[in-house]
Amino acid sequence: MKVLGIIPARGGSKGMPKKNIRPLLNKPLIAWTIEQALKSKYIDRVVVSTDDPAIARLAKKHGADVPFMRPDKLATDKAKSIDVVSHALLSLPEKYDYVVLLQPTSPLRTADDIDACVKLCMSKGGNSCVSVTESEKNPHWMYSLDRDGRMHRLIKTKKTIDRRQDLPKSYALNGAVYTARIDWLSHSKSFVTDETYAYIMPKERSVDIDNDLDFRFAEFLLLRQ
Numbered sequence: 001m002k003v004l005g006i007i008p009a010r011g012g013s014k015g016m017p018k019k020n021i022r023p024l025l026n027k028p029l030i031a032w033t034i035e036q037a038l039k040s041k042y043i044d045r046v047v048v049s050t051d052d053p054a055i056a057r058l059a060k061k062h063g064a065d066v067p068f069m070r071p072d073k074l075a076t077d078k079a080k081s082i083d084v085v086s087h088a089l090l091s092l093p094e095k096y097d098y099v100v101l102l103q104p105t106s107p108l109r110t111a112d113d114i115d116a117c118v119k120l121c122m123s124k125g126g127n128s129c130v131s132v133t134e135s136e137k138n139p140h141w142m143y144s145l146d147r148d149g150r151m152h153r154l155i156k157t158k159k160t161i162d163r164r165q166d167l168p169k170s171y172a173l174n175g176a177v178y179t180a181r182i183d184w185l186s187h188s189k190s191f192v193t194d195e196t197y198a199y200i201m202p203k204e205r206s207v208d209i210d211n212d213l214d215f216r217f218a219e220f221l222l223l224r225q
Contacts, residue, residue, distance in 0.1 A: 001122065003099070006085055033107060036109060041111075042100075047065045067091070074087055085099060098121070113176060117177040127180060129197040130177065141167070171198060178191040
């Protein structure tokens, strides 16, 4: 089974300009993901998909391949990850069995996490497996508001659950690892369906950097390590 690792890293970011090459401790943010991807026992090739020459240069410097540049239409904040993956697969002459999408905004994810997710997918004979972490806020205690500001439970139950210990566990995507069979992904057009298996990661490795506070928290956790 041949496995392709894809790291998507566009140049534009409204929330955090040049986020993917911003120094996190002693190296650019994207370098943390490249290094762990290269350590993976399953990934045969690590490719960075980017529209930015500066990101491309840094990616090559840290050992990743940049065999193509991403077109502008796939480098907007509205571009979908599945379209970026599809473009990468069509741009490469080599054929692969599995693809692993690794977002650079998850710098605390390790090679062991990558391998465990891929192994789980293969061992289950599954079509896809993605990383999740236990939710801090349980959806049973979440509400929507109507136009008058009145509260309505998101999950309707006959009996109100008042104790946290009685709540069923819930999990959220943490954005760290997405694995799928390529032939299945070409039809599903999504890494996550009812067929998807979950690889559970601890909260301390599930930081997904979306803003400056997330960035500082990632620095804090890395310094503790």
